[in-house]
Amino acid sequence: MKLYDVCIIGSGAAGGVMAKELSEGGAKVILLEAGQEVDPSQFLSHKWPYQLPYRGLRGEKQALFYPKDIAPVRYEHCDPVGVDRIRVLGGRTLHWNAVTLRYAARDFRQGLLDGVDEDWPLSYAELEPYYDRIEQIIGVCGNDDHLEILPGGKHYLPPLPWRCSEHILGRTLKKLGIPLIDVRKALNTRPYDNRPPCHYCGHCMDGCDAAAIFTTPDCMLPKARATGNFTLRTNAIAREIRADREGQARAVSFVDRLTKKEEEVRARIFVVCCATVESARLLLNSRSPQHPAGLGNSNGVIGRYLHGHLGGGMHIYLAELEGVKPFNQDGATDHTYIPRYNQLFGKADYAGGWGIQVNFASYMFPYQAHDMAGYGPAFKERVRKMQPGFLFFGSFGKILARPDNYVTVDPNQVDEYGIPVPVVRFRFGRNDYALWRALKQSMLEIASNLKGTSFPHFGNSPGGFGSHEVGTIRMGKNPKTSALNSFCQSRDVKNLFVTDGSCFTASSEKNPTLTILALSLRAADYIKEQRRRGEL
Amino acid sequence: MKRRTAIKVVALSTLSSIPAAGQGFRVLGVAWDAGEYRLRFFTGQENELLDKLMEMIIPADAHSPGAQEARVSLFADLMVATSGDHVKEQWRKGLRLMREEAARSSLAGALAKAAAGEKRKPSSDLERFFTALKGMTVDGYYTSAIGIHQDLQYQGNTYLASFPGCQFPKLAD
Numbered sequence: 060m061k062l063y064d065v066c067i068i069g070s071g072a073a074g075g076v077m078a079k080e081l082s083e084g085g086a087k088v089i090l091l092e093a094g095q096e097v098d099p100s101q102f103l104s105h106k107w108p109y110q111l112p113y114r115g116l117r118g119e120k121q122a123l124f125y126p127k128d129i130a131p132v133r134y135e136h137c138d139p140v141g142v143d144r145i146r147v148l149g150g151r152t153l154h155w156n157a158v159t160l161r162y163a164a165r166d167f168r169q170g171l172l173d174g175v176d177e178d179w180p181l182s183y184a185e186l187e188p189y190y191d192r193i194e195q196i197i198g199v200c201g202n203d204d205h206l207e208i209l210p211g212g213k214h215y216l217p218p219l220p221w222r223c224s225e226h227i228l229g230r231t232l233k234k235l236g237i238p239l240i241d242v243r244k245a246l247n248t249r250p251y252d253n254r255p256p257c258h259y260c261g262h263c264m265d266g267c268d269a270a271a272i273f274t275t276p277d278c279m280l281p282k283a284r285a286t287g288n289f290t291l292r293t294n295a296i297a298r299e300i301r302a303d304r305e306g307q308a309r310a311v312s313f314v315d316r317l318t319k320k321e322e323e324v325r326a327r328i329f330v331v332c333c334a335t336v337e338s339a340r341l342l343l344n345s346r347s348p349q350h351p352a353g354l355g356n357s358n359g360v361i362g363r364y365l366h367g368h369l370g371g372g373m374h375i376y377l378a379e380l381e382g383v384k385p386f387n388q389d390g391a392t393d394h395t396y397i398p399r400y401n402q403l404f405g406k407a408d409y410a411g412g413w414g415i416q417v418n419f420a421s422y423m424f425p426y427q428a429h430d431m432a433g434y435g436p437a438f439k440e441r442v443r444k445m446q447p448g449f450l451f452f453g454s455f456g457k458i459l460a461r462p463d464n465y466v467t468v469d470p471n472q473v474d475e476y477g478i479p480v481p482v483v484r485f486r487f488g489r490n491d492y493a494l495w496r497a498l499k500q501s502m503l504e505i506a507s508n509l510k511g512t513s514f515p516h517f518g519n520s521p522g523g524f525g526s527h528e529v530g531t532i533r534m535g536k537n538p539k540t541s542a543l544n545s546f547c548q549s550r551d552v553k554n555l556f557v558t559d560g561s562c563f564t565a566s567s568e569k570n571p572t573l574t575i576l577a578l579s580l581r582a583a584d585y586i587k588e589q590r591r592r593g594e595l
Numbered sequence: 596m597k598r599r600t601a602i603k604v605v606a607l608s609t610l611s612s613i614p615a616a617g618q619g620f621r622v623l624g625v626a627w628d629a630g631e632y633r634l635r636f637f638t639g640q641e642n643e644l645l646d647k648l649m650e651m652i653i654p655a656d657a658h659s660p661g662a663q664e665a666r667v668s669l670f671a672d673l674m675v676a677t678s679g680d681h682v683k684e685q686w687r688k689g690l691r692l693m694r695e696e697a698a699r700s701s702l703a704g705a706l707a708k709a710a711a712g713e714k715r716k717p718s719s720d721l722e723r724f725f726t727a728l729k730g731m732t733v734d735g736y737y738t739s740a741i742g743i744h745q746d747l748q749y750q751g752n753t754y755l756a757s758f759p760g761c762q763f764p765k766l767a768d
Contacts, residue, residue, distance in 0.1 A: 105752060108738035113674065116734060220760030226767050259755040379766060389751035390758045423749050428733040432713045434652040434706070439746070443658070446747055 066326035071150025073559040073579040074332035075275030080583035082283040091295040094146035102266035130474030140523035152274040157245040159573035166567035175410040176565035180545035189577040197273035198251040201243030219394040245273035261389030299345040306349035339531035355549035367528035368455040371517035378510040380448035409493035411457030420451040430514040495521040529563035546585040635676035659746035667735035689724030
């Protein structure tokens with residue numbers, strides 16, 4: 060059986076950059092992906108709702124990314140949170156809005172500065188060169204806004220022009236002392252990386268058929284393939300990673316979704332990039348005499364510290380744009396971003412903050428028709444006249460990393476491939492509730508300063524994650540409360556790395572993908588160096 | 596997707612050939628696979644009532660056609676037919692309650708009574724049904740070609756060489 064240098068499991072942001080870097084570094088790499096490869100010609104991005112069976116209201120546009128044979132997550136004793144179940148070549152890079160934000164220096168030191176969470180085992184200064192590199196690899200539009208809370212780079216593509224609603228919002232926020240900046244997005248606003256620029260159709264989340272948004276298949280895999288060192292296996296569902304007598308990772312067993320055959324891949328190094336819940340599931344299912352609690356889990360940390368983002372949204376219909384002749388506002392969904400600002404207004408009675416994404420909802424559907432009372436001719440006319448003034452806020456706030464929020468597996472409940480399913484247990488804590496209340500109050504205050512009609516969507520309690528879950532196989536300084544060192548390397552299993560969001564020590568309010576990419580790039584450099592030295 | 600529910604996309608130019616309600620039809624840019632849509636859940640009588648109610652919620656006016664011409668009741672039939680038993684039961688019962696209420700007053704009176712709970716928490720089955728009815732009407736109408744193109748006159752979902760930004764000088768900085 061062939062022995063690869065490196066086996067990467069999962070082809071999302073983390074797996075993609077790892078595959079490119081290690082293939083280019085001369086390693087023989089195999090990448091396993093549970094989902095299928097979907098050619099962009101199959102994307103339904105530009106279909107009208109009435110061209111879809113259920114008008115797109117049942118996820119038809121993304122159906123190819125979410126195959127039905129994926130086992131459901133079982134939620135037990137859980138507050139309302141959802142974890143992403145995407146299974147496709149490219150993972151969430153096919154179904155994302157591409158907002159790419161650097162963590163601030165303070166986000167790595169929340170234990171020291173805020174007395175919550177643990178400090179990361181690396182600093183912003185150590186990760187900064189990787190942020191610089193990855194932004195140049197993937198192409199990010201925006202600006203260095205010289206904000207301490209949101210550090211910037213030096214190589215941005217041109218920012219996106221602002222819509223009228225964003226100019227109105229910017230003026231209002233300025234009066235409140237809150238910044239509004241050009242969004243930073245992994246989006247081509249000019250040709251870059253042999254990929255074309257955005258065509259402003261507003262379908263960033265439906266799969267970008269033009270490859271203007273960064274995805275693993277469009278950006279990373281062509282470079283990996285060009286080396287001649289790269290092998291891809293799609294429809295390969297990892298069952299477990301097997302260990303040798305010394306407890307080192309030896310092989311990964313997987314099921315081919317199409318043939319249902321059990322297969323195995325042997326490699327010298329394994330990099331797990333299946334996303335927060337699935338990566339923990341895989342390691343917890345990888346039990347052996349050497350690793351009775353799961354691979355690399357001698358301290359019982361794997362699965363614990365599940366966290367991510369909480370949030371709420373708001374639809375606002377600006378009076379200044381009411382009744383104007385409809386015009387095309389689609390653009391590239393977000394064009395602006397409200398970076399964390401609560402730290403500008405004194406110390407709060409909770410730790411952490413939130414940022415607000417602006418206008419990442421579709422301009423096609425009049426959401427206010429669901430929120431407004433009434434019916435009949437006046438209702439219909441009001442809906443129509445309000446529509447040009449649409450402005451959308453989507454907030455993401457920090458959740459603390461706590462060990463009692465965790466993922467485990469249930470050997471008594473298996474999916475159709477016989478693999479134990481993940482079980483998620485999550486409760487918001489006191490700090491999370493306090494932050495959510497402050498977030499809600501602040502967004503309502505912003506809305507009250509805008510002339511128009513607003514429809515808050517907060518519910519009665521926080522909702523969580525928004526595909527931003529992190530933290531189940533965390534890196535850390537303390538060997539008792541972490542599974543990985545700062546290079547995403549398992550403390551127990553030297554040839555095992557985990558570079559997706561599960562490696563986060565603690566989260567901030569920033570979207571995690573750029574940090575996942577930077578950490579994976581840094582881990583790739585480390586692996587290359589260790590291989591050169593003969594350590595791996 | 597089952598063969599029976601499969602739809603084939605046809606050119607928007609077929610919009611001019613929409614036949615009368617209740618007949619085999621091409622609807623709003625899509626052609627049903629069988630050439631005509633057959634009700635899958637509602638009875639003909641129920642569909643007739645639903646069609647009237649939805650038109651009262653989003654009526655035709657001088658600006659654009661309403662829910663009836665957009666065939667929203669048939670969209671509702673597909674959605675309910677492919678939902679769980681609880682949803683089916685709510686719709687069947689809801690339409691029955693509407694019919695009974697209309698018999699006591701009028702259809703307009705029944706709809707007004709059902710909508711009374713909208714500004715507070717709905718407190719009766721009739722009021723709860725209105726929430727579902729209005730939601731389905733909104734979803735069906737504003738995802739139809741009539742709703743998107745004729746009523747809202749939505750200008751997007753297209754390919755632009757560049758994005759112009761705000762075109763109202765008074766609003767842009």
